[in-house]
Amino acid sequence: MMSETASTIAAPENEVVQRGSLELTIRRLRRDGASMIALAVIIAVVLLAILAPAIAMLTGHSPIEQFRDIGLTPMGIPVGPGADFWLGSDQLGRDVLVRLAYGARVSLLVGVLASLAASTVAVIVGVSAGYFGGWVDTCLSRLTDLVMSVPFLLCALALVSAFGPSLLLSVVVIVFFSWAPMARVIRSQVISLSRQDFVQASRSLGAGPLSIMTVDILPNLSVPIIVYTTMQIPNSIVFEATLSFLGMGIVPPTASWGGMLADASSNSLYLIAWWMVFVPGTALLLTTLAFNILGDGLRDALDPKSVRSARRFSKKSRGGQKR
Amino acid sequence: MIRFLARRLLFGAGVLVALSAFVFFLFFVAPGDPARMIAGDKATEAQIQLVRKNLGLDRPVVEQYGRFVARAATGDLGFSYRNQQPVTQIILRRIPATLSLVAGAVLLWLAIGIPIGISSARNVGSLRDRFGQAFILVGLSFPTFVLGMMSLYFLYFMPKQSGFTLFPAGGYKALTSNAAIWAWHLVLPWTTLALTMAAIYARLTRGQMLEVMGEDYIRTARAKGVSERGVVWRHGMRAALTPLATQLGADIALLLGGAIVIEQVYGLQGVGALAVQAVNNQDRPIIIGVVLLGGVFIVVANIIVDLLYILLDPRVR
Numbered sequence: 001m002m003s004e005t006a007s008t009i010a011a012p013e014n015e016v017v018q019r020g021s022l023e024l025t026i027r028r029l030r031r032d033g034a035s036m037i038a039l040a041v042i043i044a045v046v047l048l049a050i051l052a053p054a055i056a057m058l059t060g061h062s063p064i065e066q067f068r069d070i071g072l073t074p075m076g077i078p079v080g081p082g083a084d085f086w087l088g089s090d091q092l093g094r095d096v097l098v099r100l101a102y103g104a105r106v107s108l109l110v111g112v113l114a115s116l117a118a119s120t121v122a123v124i125v126g127v128s129a130g131y132f133g134g135w136v137d138t139c140l141s142r143l144t145d146l147v148m149s150v151p152f153l154l155c156a157l158a159l160v161s162a163f164g165p166s167l168l169l170s171v172v173v174i175v176f177f178s179w180a181p182m183a184r185v186i187r188s189q190v191i192s193l194s195r196q197d198f199v200q201a202s203r204s205l206g207a208g209p210l211s212i213m214t215v216d217i218l219p220n221l222s223v224p225i226i227v228y229t230t231m232q233i234p235n236s237i238v239f240e241a242t243l244s245f246l247g248m249g250i251v252p253p254t255a256s257w258g259g260m261l262a263d264a265s266s267n268s269l270y271l272i273a274w275w276m277v278f279v280p281g282t283a284l285l286l287t288t289l290a291f292n293i294l295g296d297g298l299r300d301a302l303d304p305k306s307v308r309s310a311r312r313f314s315k316k317s318r319g320g321q322k323r
Numbered sequence: 324m325i326r327f328l329a330r331r332l333l334f335g336a337g338v339l340v341a342l343s344a345f346v347f348f349l350f351f352v353a354p355g356d357p358a359r360m361i362a363g364d365k366a367t368e369a370q371i372q373l374v375r376k377n378l379g380l381d382r383p384v385v386e387q388y389g390r391f392v393a394r395a396a397t398g399d400l401g402f403s404y405r406n407q408q409p410v411t412q413i414i415l416r417r418i419p420a421t422l423s424l425v426a427g428a429v430l431l432w433l434a435i436g437i438p439i440g441i442s443s444a445r446n447v448g449s450l451r452d453r454f455g456q457a458f459i460l461v462g463l464s465f466p467t468f469v470l471g472m473m474s475l476y477f478l479y480f481m482p483k484q485s486g487f488t489l490f491p492a493g494g495y496k497a498l499t500s501n502a503a504i505w506a507w508h509l510v511l512p513w514t515t516l517a518l519t520m521a522a523i524y525a526r527l528t529r530g531q532m533l534e535v536m537g538e539d540y541i542r543t544a545r546a547k548g549v550s551e552r553g554v555v556w557r558h559g560m561r562a563a564l565t566p567l568a569t570q571l572g573a574d575i576a577l578l579l580g581g582a583i584v585i586e587q588v589y590g591l592q593g594v595g596a597l598a599v600q601a602v603n604n605q606d607r608p609i610i611i612g613v614v615l616l617g618g619v620f621i622v623v624a625n626i627i628v629d630l631l632y633i634l635l636d637p638r639v640r
């Protein structure tokens with residue numbers, strides 16, 4: 001509101017214009033070429049996901065339909081990119097392009113949902129621990145330490161083997177093993193924030209803990225929350241792809257990038273059908289790279305002063321994908 | 324200091340108790356009857372009852388858990404559902420492959436990551452720094468299994484197409500039989516793992532160096548004539564050692580518990596591959612064993628890192 005009224009009043013050119021922090025952030029971000037390219041890649045992936053049914057219509061191939069007559073050579077080998085299958089076919093004669101588009105839906109859905117949920121848990125735990133201190137802090141901090149010191153991929157495998165793979169379980173597993181590092185950061189920020197004068201002022205005006213936490217403290221955490229959530233998205237996407245690659249994420253025949261790579265890797269099929277690994281592999285790499293670059297850019301744009309302190313918490317902590 | 328260590332040991336024990344309870348009760352509440360699985364498909368109801376009684380599965384769950392912990396503490400993790408062999412033995416057989424993989428990769432990723440981090444931090448904004456930053460971003464974003472499959476395509480399959488074998492397709496050959504063959508089979512897995520991990524270390528080193536190199540004591544060191552190399556390695560890196568050691572401890576422990584993805588891609592018969600096979604076979608004692616082993620590695624690594632803190636950072640003493 002402030003910036004709107006200010007800019008309408010200060011209409012004449014060469015005048016000093018008051019800009020809100022959102023506007024400043026966007027201006028800084030727009031000057032960052034790498035971030036803009038990353039954003040374009042992300043938009044392209046989102047479009048791919050949205051347009052998946054249209055691509056299926058256009059090619060005439062559904063994501064799970066098997067074209068064993070035209071999609072496989074007489075010897076049962078997938079056919080390469082061509083007029084029928086623009087990005088080739090897989091071991092069952094399915095269209096790799098259509099599956100890539102539907103797989104983008106899974107990746108984005110799981111990546112974004114799991115990251116938002118993990119951030120929510122982290123904020124609740126971090127703010128409560130930092131604000132209340134005492135035994136609440138002790139319990140929550142030990143819990144955070146505990147989650148950070150378990151072999152998370154093995155535990156994820158154990159969970160999946162107990163309950164059987166599913167989309168929901170993948171999200172739950174990712175959330176469960178992703179919130180802890182962010183909760184630590186939030187906690188330490190809240191501890192320093194809650195000692196500041198404006199919190200004391202609120203308290204002396206009679207504000208209760210819930211009001212102080214949400215009205216006074218939470219808005220001050222928006223930068224780490226935004227940056228961390230963005231940085232968590234690629235981790236979640238790779239985590240999901242890893243689970244699916246190991247056959248413990250999305251259940252076939254639903255298309256997912258990790259599952260497509262698993263198909264490629266079974267019987268080392270990708271050695272004769274390179275598109276089966278390079279198509280989903282490149283999509284996965286470009287998507288995670290784009291989110292990581294955008295996350296870096298957002299961090300610098302949102303908080304140009306403390307680039308360094310931000311770098312510390314964005315440190316890739318427990319990306320499941322590295323194991 | 325003694326109290327600090329005692330607290331850490333207590334926490335480590337707590338982690339293991341929580342972890343064992345987690346996996347044990349997980350499989351207790353999970354659908355599926357273990358007695359039926361062990362007895363096989365053709366077993367009669369009476370045979371299943373017998374198996375249940377022999378294994379103590381008819382006892383209250385808390386009592387079962389108590390027995391399980393007591394036996395696990397002595398290294399007895401029960402028997403595989405699949406082939407009735409002791410779980411501990413099955414896991415121990417898999418350790419050499421995982422250990423070989425991790426040991427080589429650690430050396431390689433430190434040798435790649437730390438120099439890139441240092442050269443990046445020492446020339447902020449330069450071409451070298453940009454290269455370093457690009458390396459970090461790509462390395463952090465590259466899913467290990469994608470990199471592994473692509474390397475196999477380019478470095479195993481393509482040379483093989485043109486008639487010579489540059490690297491083998493994978494598999495593990497014991498170090499004891501022939502060291503050269505052992506290393507040759509591990510070059511690709513080592514490099515794949517090291518390249519993705521090196522990014523983390525390059526980022527960590529770069530951040531720490533940037534923070535430290537502006538400090539007064541660095542200027543003092545320069546002023547008293549310490550060579551640039553001495554400044555960087557003896558004084559600058561000194562401060563980065565503590566966070567690097569923390570990260571290294573955690574990473575080694577996690578990977579020793581099963582470098583699951585890499586082992587899967589390169590067909591290494593290590594602990595991680597065992598975990599995946601056990602999940603596919605629904606072989607619960609092995610899953611429980613591998614998870615617990617992974618937990619033990621992490622707890623031990625944490626304690627070693629704590630001891631290192633005391634060595635590295637006099638302020639802790």
